[in-house]
Amino acid sequence: MSQRTLVLLKPDAVARGLIGEIVGRVERKAGWRIVAMELRTLDRATLETHYAEHVGRPFYEPLLDFMASGPSVALVVEGERVIEGLRALAGPTDPIAAAPGSIRGDFGTIVRENLIHASDSEESADRELKIFFPGLV
Ligand code: RTP
Ligand code: MG
DSSP states (O other): OEEEEEEEEOHHHHHTTOHHHHHHHHHHSTTOEEEEEEEEOOOHHHHHHHTGGGTTSTTHHHHHHHHTSSOEEEEEEEEETHHHHHHHHHOOSSTTTSOBTBHHHHHOOSSSOOSEEEOOSHHHHHHHHHHHOTTOO
């Protein structure tokens, strides 16, 4: 089942020079394709829409400040079961709990600065792709 998912390389990943490392892992998965990719500093309105499910949580404001602190890379990846696959490549939210071999497990220590976002379901992917790449056909 071919799908599309929205991936963000968060500001920590970009600042640490990990774009190539992370994009390389995505590219090497057989049959997956990057169909859009852009470096951009995310504005507050975009982040509020994207993270609406977390409004009111204690980590919400620091998360938005962090996500607006520098450029991110937004990309759309297409391929077989890519939604589940990108979540597996990323690893669990807490990098200390993430296994080595996953992106968060290999490079992260701080929950907030966990390097990557990937849509968590088909519904989330549909919603998030429209936020970040409204013109994509
Ligand atoms: P994401 O949405 O970024 O792909 O990550 P996720 O599904 O694994 O995690 P989620 O629960 O949706 O949380 C969104 C992001 O908020 C930050 N966070 N900080 N306790 C904390 O300080 C905390 N909890 C979550 C992380 O950056 C997480 O990825
Ligand atoms: Mg999430």
